[in-house]
Amino acid sequence: MKTEIERTYDRLLENPGVVFLMGGLDTGKTTFGIELARRAVAAGIPTAIVDGDVVQSTVGPPTTTGLKMCTSAADLSPDGLATEDALGFVGSLMPKGHLLPMAVSTAKLVWTARDEGARLVVVDSSSLISGLYGQTLKYFKMDLIRPDFVVAFERGGELEPLVGMAQRFTPAEVLELPVPSEVRERSVEERIQLRERRFAGYFARGSSRWRVKPTVFMPTLPPGFDLALLDALVVGMEDGSGRCVGIGVLEYDPAEDILRMVSPVTQGVRGLRLGSIRMDLSGRSRGPVDLRQLFGTE
Numbered sequence: 001m002k003t004e005i006e007r008t009y010d011r012l013l014e015n016p017g018v019v020f021l022m023g024g025l026d027t028g029k030t031t032f033g034i035e036l037a038r039r040a041v042a043a044g045i046p047t048a049i050v051d052g053d054v055v056q057s058t059v060g061p062p063t064t065t066g067l068k069m070c071t072s073a074a075d076l077s078p079d080g081l082a083t084e085d086a087l088g089f090v091g092s093l094m095p096k097g098h099l100l101p102m103a104v105s106t107a108k109l110v111w112t113a114r115d116e117g118a119r120l121v122v123v124d125s126s127s128l129i130s131g132l133y134g135q136t137l138k139y140f141k142m143d144l145i146r147p148d149f150v151v152a153f154e155r156g157g158e159l160e161p162l163v164g165m166a167q168r169f170t171p172a173e174v175l176e177l178p179v180p181s182e183v184r185e186r187s188v189e190e191r192i193q194l195r196e197r198r199f200a201g202y203f204a205r206g207s208s209r210w211r212v213k214p215t216v217f218m219p220t221l222p223p224g225f226d227l228a229l230l231d232a233l234v235v236g237m238e239d240g241s242g243r244c245v246g247i248g249v250l251e252y253d254p255a256e257d258i259l260r261m262v263s264p265v266t267q268g269v270r271g272l273r274l275g276s277i278r279m280d281l282s283g284r285s286r287g288p289v290d291l292r293q294l295f296g297t298e
Contacts, residue, residue: 005032008151008175014038016045016120017111017148020172022138025127026053027153028183030058033122034081037070040120047072048113049081052106052141053126060084060089061202061276062195062283063091063234064247066104067072067109069116082201086112089236089244091275093195095128098276099137102126107144108242124145129162133227139169140163147172155179179222202247203281204262212250212259218273222295227259228252229294232286233280237263240270248272249279 012019019036023029033049040047047070053060059081062065065088074080079209088105092098106123113121123145128134142150142165150166152159154176167175186194214221217235221227239245248263261272262281270285278286 002132005177005180008177009036009039011147012120012151013040013043013045013176015148016040018114018121018123018145019149019151020123020125020142020145020147020166020249021151021153021165022125022129022159023153023179024129024155024158024237025128026183026185027155027179029151029153030056030124031183032153032177034076034123035060036232037120037122038073038076041070041072041076042061045120046118048116048118049076050106050109050113052102052122052123053093054098055101055126056191057195058082058124060087060129061247062093062199063277063279064089064236064244065105065109066106067113069113070267071116082198085237086147087244087246089238089247089273089275091234091236091247091273092277092288094283095137096133097288098142099133100159102137103140103144106141109141110145129159135161135165135200139165140169141211142166142172146170153179156173168269199283200281203249203262203264207262207264207281208252208266209260209262210266212261212272214259216270216272218271219291225295227257228254230259230274232280234275234277234279235261236273236275237265238268238271238273239268244273247270247275249281 021029051066066084079295150172246265248261251260
């Protein structure tokens with residue numbers, strides 16, 4: 001007799017669509033999503049993974065959402081997943097203060113995946129599930145991507161509000177699964193080390209440094225702005241058509257009073273979006289930044 005999780009795989013593969021995964025920290029949803037994608041690729045189903053977690057990123061670097069189009073088993077290896085096909089810039093490791101860019105960037109990547117021909121789109125959401133912030137984020141993500149299925153991984157009743165919301169406000173079929181017994185909970189230190197390795201790995205692709213004009217940022221820098229305040233800030237690199245082509249870290253040169261960009265991306269950049277966190281190229285966080293305070297405005 002098949003297990004509940006095997007029956008869930010069968011159900012999703014028989015009816016490919018947008019599958020939205022929900023669960024807290026270390027509940028096995030990412031492992032489930034990758035295995036679902038692996039089975040779909042093996043069955044010849046055009047598949048994509050959208051990673052909506054900006055902290056414990058699987059596709060692309062932390063501070064971003066990521067899209068991976070999956071056509072082979074190699075695409076689903078750790079190295080394959082780390083090499084994204086598209087990004088969405090959030091610019092933070094704190095989902096609570098960035099619900100709008102998290103929801104919008106995830107939705108845009110789902111739409112891109114469908115435009116590229118994916119029949120199965122696995123959306124791996126963040127572990128923010130509790131309280132007003134968790135409910136608001138999940139509601140608007142589901143409202144924008146219109147999932148065909150919602151798969152919820154629960155240890156107890158922690159997802160009841162989200163499951164109820166999915167049942168009442170979306171046409172999705174909701175499937176509830178217990179957290180697999182073999183799932184191991186990572187320590188805080190393990191999560192930090194993993195995040196730092198993934199961020200550093202992105203910049204290890206062959207980063208270059210180039211001068212940045214103060215006129216290319218969003219939000220626009222006010223007159224007389226102190227460029228030193230942007231040192232080590234993570235920024236998103238936009239191509240002018242609504243797509244994020246990469247991320248970078250700003251470096252301030254006090255000798256020349258200029259900013260330089262450090263990034264593996266050097267082509268196709270028309271504008272830069274300011275993030276809300278300072279990071280070393282090693283992936284170590286140097287703390288969040290409140291742009292309202294930085295700009296002296298509300």
